Amino acid sequence: MTIYRHFYVKSHAKTSPDINLKDLPGSAGRLDVLARSVNAAFWLSYGIRKNVVFHTILHGEPNAPVYIRLEGEKLRKVSPDERSIAIFIGKALKKFDEKHEAESTPGIFVARKSFEELLEENKDKKFYLLDENGEDIENVRINNPFFILGDNVDLLPEEKEIALKYGAKAVSIGKKSYLTSHCIAILNWWMDRNEG
Secondary structure (H helix, E strand, O other): OOOOEEEEEEEOOOOOOOOOOOOOOOOOOOHHHHHHHHHHHHEEOOEEOOOEEEEEEEOOOOOOOEEEEEEOOOOOOOOOOHHHHHHHHHHHHHOOOOOOOEEEEOOEEEEOOOHHHHHHHOOOOEEEEEEEEEEEHHHOOOOOEEEEEOOOOOOOHHHHHHHHHOOOEEEEOOOOOOOHHHHHHHHHHHHHHHOO
């Protein structure tokens, strides 16, 4: 049986599909951070991780919140560079439907969803909240994981409260504040190393 790794990154990227690909860090609302996080979640030197599901909720203007999910088993034609990932996020935003989840391209889904709704839908998984002050990951048995991270801005206190309400455990990969994408790469490395 495949054990899936779920990553959630709260994003402040804009929710309009007219993305300026030459200015992902600025006018797109740090879409660069999200694109790098997607890259870290899925890509290996020789291919793509099929056992990863990546979730994000975009909180930028003008139409927040917009939920996007990428499923490694179904992803097609997405390249690991930031520009390609941003293009596919733009395609998802074009397909956004207020009432129904839509599959914009193979393996990429878009819908209206809140953070609490997302956790409720995934409550069969074990939530891990990345926090420098959490328990050292070396001392935690990771099982059926759903990791929760912020982008370049931390989660709001009320979002952390929601995560804790759903039983999230605060875990740490070190006392330094690493880039979100680096945290995801480290978590993938950690789980690869400890598989079996």
